[in-house]
Amino acid sequence: MNFLVLLLVLWVEKFSSWRSAVQQDGPWLRLLAKVERNKKQLASPWLTLVGMLALPLVILALVLAVLSTVAYGWLALPVHLLVVVYSLGRGDLWVALGPFRDSWRRSDSESAYLVARRDLGIDAQTPEALLSDVQQYLVWQAYQSFFAVIFWYALLGPLVALAYRLLALIEEHSQQPALQVRASQLRHAFDWLPARLLCVSFGLVGNFVGVSRALLHELLSWDISAARLVTNVARAASEVTAPVLGEAGVNSLDELWQLLVRCAILWYAIFALWTLFL
Template sequence: MNFLAFIVALVLRQLWGAEARLHRDGWWRDWCDRANGFGLLPWLQLALTVGLPLLLTLLLLDLLRPLLFGLPWIAAAALVLLYAFGRGDFHARIARYRDYCERGNREGAWLYLRQELQVGDPQEVDPGLEPGELHQQLQASLYYDGFQRWFAVVFWFVLLGPVAALGYRLLQLYRDAEGDAGPAVTLLFLLDWLPLRLLLATFAVAGDFVRSRDELVAALLEPWADASALLLAVGSAAAGTSAGDPALRQAAGDVTEVAGLLSRSGVVWVVVIAVLAILA
């Protein structure tokens, strides 16, 4: 039933767009604010704010499973998966940045990087990074954003079901709210570890295998490396994007290649999941 729910969610996502109507996080943020008043230790705080919604979702899905041949469960699981997908329209953000680059508006492109894509410190007006470094940060940000919004969610949905996918999204939301110093960072590193390496291997298959082979092997030998750094290293080699300070048109081409590589990798994952469902 997981596979059917997965297909239903993908169809609904195509119909509704990436800005899913279910992406309303106010209820959870209200719960976080209330739980913050309990004065718990960080790990207990995380267990309460993330664990309780997961427990309630699990109980609801268990109640629906035996009804009407599992059809209500499939519908509910698809909705949970839709909610677990990343926020915002990823491709629209890339398209807007590419438009700045193609029109030769370097200042507008830079400001969009700093403010909308959150590359670097959005509060600074004077760039603290060299253009080449900023371009690398952009690519790293896009790779990880693409990974966490779809690939990691799908991996945990297929492996452990809709509650696991929801848990991953709530951890991402918790990390966004609490910063990079809380216990959610440790859990996300562990949850990212396996799907990240599967995606790196997919990059080599969906992109330039010869160029990315050495980078892939090096990444697989670095078990504690930062996720964004690994995605950038292997993704840049697979997509053939520039490593230095590109011209604006080259920058536009680079982000197009990043989006293309992520899209092709997504197709590979869907095909593999379908084959595994048929063979199971």
């Protein structure tokens, strides 16, 4: 059933408007704000974080346990689908990059700077740093919006996929540094394995030699961030040149995007084989 859900997720993401309807973060963010107003709870950030995650995960586990006993468990399929769609990243990444790509293609660095700050939350000092940051934004958002979610769903099911997205929302929206730091630390642990598997995938669908060199010294490192790791390896895999204004700079984004698409196809092929033979 998991592979069927992953196929349906692609259909929902590409050919329907359900994603925006499902991804309603209001209740979770209101709960987060309520918790942060309670100073007693914030005295133990780890317990607060675990308690917040436990509430929706326990409810989901109970719902799935009940549905799994009815109609051979097929009634759980729509619940799986809704959870995975909710757990994907927010917004359309390629659409969000559109205004920046248009400005960069025209070699209009001032306009590119303004739209990057407005649409992507990126603030860089030089055109070279700006394009480099946008490249990192593209690779990281693709990873955390899609690859990490489907990896944890395929491996451990909807509970872990949902936990990953809820952690990401806490890290992004929390106003309490202690809680935000704990969420970031736990998310770093969640990212360690899928980030490295994605990097290995880059080598299989891109420049294997370049990936080997970029990944060799960081493969088992705990300290490097997942964003930095996947970006460095993706650049090596797609042989991205030095950041420049104009069409060549836009082409570097296109090459990174095509690399990510090839990796998505590879992952789905592996999941299909896994489903058939295991």
